[in-house]
Amino acid sequence: MTRRRSDTRERIRQTALELFLERGYDQTSLREIAERLGVTKAALYYHFKTKEELVASLGEDVDRNLAELVGWGRSQPSTPEVRRELLRRLSVIVSEFAPVARFFQENQAALRTVRGEQRNREHMIALTELITAPDPSTEDRIRAVSALFSVFFGPFALEHLEGDPEANRATLLKVAAEILRLPDPE
Amino acid sequence: MTRRRSDTRERIRQTALELFLERGYDQTSLREIAERLGVTKAALYYHFKTKEELVASLGEDVDRNLAELVGWGRSQPSTPEVRRELLRRLSVIVSEFAPVARFFQENQAALRTVRGEQRNREHMIALTELITAPDPSTEDRIRAVSALFSVFFGPFALEHLEGDPEANRATLLKVAAEILRLPDPE
Amino acid sequence: MTRRRSDTRERIRQTALELFLERGYDQTSLREIAERLGVTKAALYYHFKTKEELVASLGEDVDRNLAELVGWGRSQPSTPEVRRELLRRLSVIVSEFAPVARFFQENQAALRTVRGEQRNREHMIALTELITAPDPSTEDRIRAVSALFSVFFGPFALEHLEGDPEANRATLLKVAAEILRLPDPE
Amino acid sequence: MTRRRSDTRERIRQTALELFLERGYDQTSLREIAERLGVTKAALYYHFKTKEELVASLGEDVDRNLAELVGWGRSQPSTPEVRRELLRRLSVIVSEFAPVARFFQENQAALRTVRGEQRNREHMIALTELITAPDPSTEDRIRAVSALFSVFFGPFALEHLEGDPEANRATLLKVAAEILRLPDPE
DNA sequence: TATGAATGAGTCTTCATTCAT
DNA sequence: AATGAATGAAGACTCATTCAT
Numbered sequence: 196m197t198r199r200r201s202d203t204r205e206r207i208r209q210t211a212l213e214l215f216l217e218r219g220y221d222q223t224s225l226r227e228i229a230e231r232l233g234v235t236k237a238a239l240y241y242h243f244k245t246k247e248e249l250v251a252s253l254g255e256d257v258d259r260n261l262a263e264l265v266g267w268g269r270s271q272p273s274t275p276e277v278r279r280e281l282l283r284r285l286s287v288i289v290s291e292f293a294p295v296a297r298f299f300q301e302n303q304a305a306l307r308t309v310r311g312e313q314r315n316r317e318h319m320i321a322l323t324e325l326i327t328a329p330d331p332s333t334e335d336r337i338r339a340v341s342a343l344f345s346v347f348f349g350p351f352a353l354e355h356l357e358g359d360p361e362a363n364r365a366t367l368l369k370v371a372a373e374i375l376r377l378p379d380p381e
Numbered sequence: 382m383t384r385r386r387s388d389t390r391e392r393i394r395q396t397a398l399e400l401f402l403e404r405g406y407d408q409t410s411l412r413e414i415a416e417r418l419g420v421t422k423a424a425l426y427y428h429f430k431t432k433e434e435l436v437a438s439l440g441e442d443v444d445r446n447l448a449e450l451v452g453w454g455r456s457q458p459s460t461p462e463v464r465r466e467l468l469r470r471l472s473v474i475v476s477e478f479a480p481v482a483r484f485f486q487e488n489q490a491a492l493r494t495v496r497g498e499q500r501n502r503e504h505m506i507a508l509t510e511l512i513t514a515p516d517p518s519t520e521d522r523i524r525a526v527s528a529l530f531s532v533f534f535g536p537f538a539l540e541h542l543e544g545d546p547e548a549n550r551a552t553l554l555k556v557a558a559e560i561l562r563l564p565d566p567e
Numbered sequence: 568m569t570r571r572r573s574d575t576r577e578r579i580r581q582t583a584l585e586l587f588l589e590r591g592y593d594q595t596s597l598r599e600i601a602e603r604l605g606v607t608k609a610a611l612y613y614h615f616k617t618k619e620e621l622v623a624s625l626g627e628d629v630d631r632n633l634a635e636l637v638g639w640g641r642s643q644p645s646t647p648e649v650r651r652e653l654l655r656r657l658s659v660i661v662s663e664f665a666p667v668a669r670f671f672q673e674n675q676a677a678l679r680t681v682r683g684e685q686r687n688r689e690h691m692i693a694l695t696e697l698i699t700a701p702d703p704s705t706e707d708r709i710r711a712v713s714a715l716f717s718v719f720f721g722p723f724a725l726e727h728l729e730g731d732p733e734a735n736r737a738t739l740l741k742v743a744a745e746i747l748r749l750p751d752p753e
Numbered sequence: 754m755t756r757r758r759s760d761t762r763e764r765i766r767q768t769a770l771e772l773f774l775e776r777g778y779d780q781t782s783l784r785e786i787a788e789r790l791g792v793t794k795a796a797l798y799y800h801f802k803t804k805e806e807l808v809a810s811l812g813e814d815v816d817r818n819l820a821e822l823v824g825w826g827r828s829q830p831s832t833p834e835v836r837r838e839l840l841r842r843l844s845v846i847v848s849e850f851a852p853v854a855r856f857f858q859e860n861q862a863a864l865r866t867v868r869g870e871q872r873n874r875e876h877m878i879a880l881t882e883l884i885t886a887p888d889p890s891t892e893d894r895i896r897a898v899s900a901l902f903s904v905f906f907g908p909f910a911l912e913h914l915e916g917d918p919e920a921n922r923a924t925l926l927k928v929a930a931e932i933l934r935l936p937d938p939e
Numbered sequence: 940t941a942t943g944a945a946t947g948a949g950t951c952t953t954c955a956t957t958c959a960t
Numbered sequence: 961a962a963t964g965a966a967t968g969a970a971g972a973c974t975c976a977t978t979c980a981t
Contacts, residue, residue, distance in 0.1 A: 366520050389941095424942075713902075
């Protein structure tokens with residue numbers, strides 16, 4: 196039963212996410228995580244200094260991806276094509292990290308003080324600005340927020356929607372683009 | 382300085398909401414609420430049987446309003462005008478109960494097991510159906526969810542937006558109607 | 568079985584002191600104190616916010632007495648009679664609070680960060696200065712420290728000494744006075 | 754940069770003593786020692802079977818020296834000269850092992866169950882007897898204890914005293930001899 | 940209408956220690 | 961000579977809740 200270095204660390208993260216989603220962050224104790232995993236609490240502490248560090252580690256991948264997306268957005272001119280691409284890429288990230296994203300969304304209050312979560316919030320604000328038309332009216336700003344929310348939260352609300360998930364995502368994206376009044380791509 | 386029946390009960394609710402918003406539901410203890418109010422924990426228990434009953438009581442007004450709105454919607458024919466009116470009325474409710482709505486939104490995971498919160502979730506689903514065009518395509522469903530989310534979450538994201546709040550709300554509503562593809566009212 | 572207000576608080580202090588003396592501060596857990604007392608740990612926390620507050624409370628009486636003694640000393644002229652009286656009064660305090668004094672003495676390192684203990688240390692330094700002859704030579708300083716230590720630690724070392732404790736205390740005091748080179752009182 | 758046998762062992766002892774002095778025995782964990790040293794906890798266990806064995810090893814040198822001193826004292830006739838020499842030699846030992854001595858003094862309660870510390874306490878009792886005049890009165894016993902305490906604790910209290918440390922030690926010794934009523938040496 | 944005192948269950952966290960490699 | 965991974969036991973502390981007064 197060989198086990199490569201820190202297989203355990205990864206299993207802890209997965210089990211933690213599972214339980215955090217099932218029962219909520221504050222209602223999930225490290226004891227429960229350890230038990231479901233079949234290790235001792237102390238083993239968790241060997242791999243993560245605190246419960247907060249564990250949860251922060253769950254947000255790191257999203258954080259990295261969003262940071263990169265924001266970086267890319269900032270390096271581009273503010274054209275409709277770029278804004279459309281930003282929405283598209285965000286939607287890819289959200290669907291790739293759906294469970295984590297959902298967890299953070301449902302536990303906002305509980306995670307307010309967690310480092311990583313603060314960064315993610317900042318990224319969302321940055322993205323909102325990037326998809327907002329230059330020199331925006333109040334209505335433009337509202338459109339930006341609406342479009343972003345649709346892309347971000349939509350998948351959770353639509354989880355049980357029939358049909359091909361990829362097609363649904365495309366439709367969601369189309370609606371979001373329409374909210375933003377992006378011209379149809381050829 | 383007369384004090385109407387159960388002034389205290391109301392003050393407990395307000396202080397609780399305040400703290401729940403500041404620190405999150407699970408991170409707020411009854412001790413903290415009692416302390417900020419200058420009474421004993423036991424006093425809280427005189428007015429509310431449990432912490433859960435206290436938080437449930439916070440959702441009751443919203444619950445009543447949403448229930449009424451759903452009831453009204455169901456009693457109407459499914460016309461564009463009715464759907465527009467549903468959005469408008471929802472937006473009024475959200476803005477009237479903004480703090481409570483925000484609290485429930487940010488503490489979804491923590492409140493999943495709370496009676497009142499489950500009812501509110503059901504109301505939102507019912508509303509989604511009511512504003513969905515009859516015989517809907519997948520895209521119609523997506524539009525319905527997007528519109529509803531915009532009306533519901535928009536205010537939180539736009540809290541710091543400049544300009545007259547009433548005017549902003551009207552604009553938000555206009556955007557939502559557009560997402561739903563409701564024809565312009567005359 | 569009537570019990571006057573906060574009988575319990577006092578019983579906690581006594582039991583704590585007992586155990587702290589038997590097993591040392593750090594080796595004594597609140598669980599042990601609670602068990603020996605027949606209450607729950609939570610009951611201890613009802614009366615003392617932390618373990619540190621509990622131990623600090625044990626030092627308060629000594630603190631008060633030493634503070635008063637230092638105050639008195641400072642209000643007096645620096646004569647041999649006053650210095651002799653300072654030693655005498657200190658010896659009374661030490662014997663009145665022998666268990667507490669011993670506990671603090673044996674757990675210096677563990678208590679270094681406890682508020683009350685810091686104050687007591689300062690009092691001892693102040694007393695050392697007060698019993699030091701004015702314009703002291705190095706030797707005078709050494710005499711002061713030696714005399715004070717004898718009065719303070721002597722009783723612990725002499726606990727098992729035969730003979731009348733009061734008489735022993737008088738002898739100890741006489742030796743201390745001699746160390747300080749105080750002239751015999753008439 | 755050759756490294757003699759068990760350089761590490763010695764560095765562990767030093768770091769441990771450092772930390773024990775800074776934070777107290779019970780408040781110092783093996784993790785802290787290992788971290789300050791830049792090794793793993795497991796490395797400590799390679800060199801010392803337990804934490805207790807580590808701390809015991811710190812007392813060994815003092816133990817050996819005191820044992821030897823007691824042995825010497827027992828082999829001598831009980832003359833004033835011998836008693837004076839005992840005080841002198843003790844004072845040399847205390848000043849050579851000042852940090853260790855201080856550590857044991859400040860952590861008495863924590864170390865009560867440590868083998869080495871018990872032996873040291875016995876040595877001190879033996880020394881007290883050796884410096885007590887034969888056929889002693891109560892006062893003689895008190896003098897012996899006072900003198901011994903002065904020699905043993907004095908240095909810690911006088912640490913910040915100005916002047917040449919060697920000269921101070923000599924003065925301390927002179928005072929101690931006077932407490933014991935030893936006649937002046939020619 | 941409220942309080943003071945208490946509890947039982949649970950939380951996160953740390954520790955000394957072990958052992959295969 | 962030393963490490964990485966893990967454990968079992970325990971620690972301080974907090975919480976929602978109860979109840980006699």
